[in-house]
Amino acid sequence: MLTGLHIAVIGGDARQLEVIKKLTELDAKLSLIGFDQLDHNFTGASKDQIDEVDFSTIDAIILPASGANSEGEVDTIFSNETVVFTEELVTKTPEHCTIYSGISNQYIDDIIKSTNRKLVKLFERDDVAIYNSIPTVEGTIMMAIQHTEITIHNSKVAVLGLGRVGFSVARAFDALGANVKVGARKSEHLARVFEMGMKPFHLSKLEDEVANIDVCINTIPHHIVTASVISKMPPNTLIIDLASKPGGTDFRYAEKRGIKALLAPGLPGVVAPKTAGQIVANVMAQLLREDLLNRKGN
Known part of the structure; x- marks a missing residue:
């Protein structure tokens, strides 16, 4: 009490x-x-x-x-x-x-x-972040369904970052049948992605890895989805940025290029x-x- x-x-x-x-x-x-x-x-x-x-x-x-x-x-x-x-x-x-x-x-x-x-x-706190990753994942799935014209199953999804949210998001999209690749910098994170049965890649190769994706989900709170990265994406790519404001995406360039980019911090409070x-x-x-x-x- x-x-x-x-x-x-x-x-x-x-x-x-x-x-x-x-x-x-x-x-x-x-x-x-x-x-x-x-x-x-x-x-x-x-x-x-x-x-x-x-x-x-x-x-x-x-x-x-x-x-x-x-x-x-x-x-x-x-x-x-x-x-x-x-x-x-x-x-x-x-x-x-x-x-x-x-x-x-x-x-x-x-x-x-x-x-x-x-x-x-x-x-x-780890406990709050991990619990919050559950409604975050559900909200991300909802956004992917609403803003694309394809199924998640068999889609090509790149998840950036394997922190507490990135881990849950990658695992959920993989379970739904997506072809998931995960970008990270730490060798232990790359090893974990491999162990989970997904494709790991180092973030230094990000421009190469986005050339054939349908959805890019960013969880890294730094400017990582730059204009240079976006320029390599197919025109129908959907970017969902889960990082805290202002996110890690060049939203101005994405709009100029005609690529839909959504900033979605605080999803737990929105969807659940x-x-x-x-x-x-x-x-x-x-x-x-x-x-x-x-x-x-x-």
Whole structure:
């Protein structure tokens, strides 16, 4: 149980509702900021304006999956009001207060450094990323079906990167009967692709390997699908870029060439917000329990 914890949930989308539900069920007290237009009420949670919350009593702050932008503004789909995450706000919290966010940026990092608070970047955790790869794969399959005129079965698919998402995507398309090749740089990743029965290739050979593909799925958050690479693709190739914004694709050149290129970060929250929210909620509950036990132990 999370009895005695006071948590501020600042903004977010439908995923955040699952977090709120889980934490209130565990008896935490929640202050919901940026939820004034939410019809549903949760027992143990109050909808507040940010200046109404006593942050000196807050044990944890939960930001949305997207964190905050470079001005501190937080996405709030359940409110028309602008909510800003600031250093002044964090300074008011107790020293043990932990900040939870899907991702971070320089703005958030600077606040964490200046206030000496703990930051947990949920989407950098292996457990969250691996669980999230499930709805990501389903969303990628959906996009491939919607935006091509061929079956996945017997199609030629190049997956770039064999991280937590790339591994799941490659395996799923292979299981659906696609001819999958996977580009990576690490020798152990190339060996794993071979062991899985797919064709490995080094990313230095990317231009050669895209010459006869139907779908290119990028999971690498660096500029890798360059104009030079795109120029070697067949004109009917579909590019699905799963990397975090701004992705790893030259979208301007793809459009100029007439190749459909889709930036699709955050697919779990788009295609399966309930499941994606439950993934975050379960991990959040575990982390908050550990924090509470550690504080009691000290």
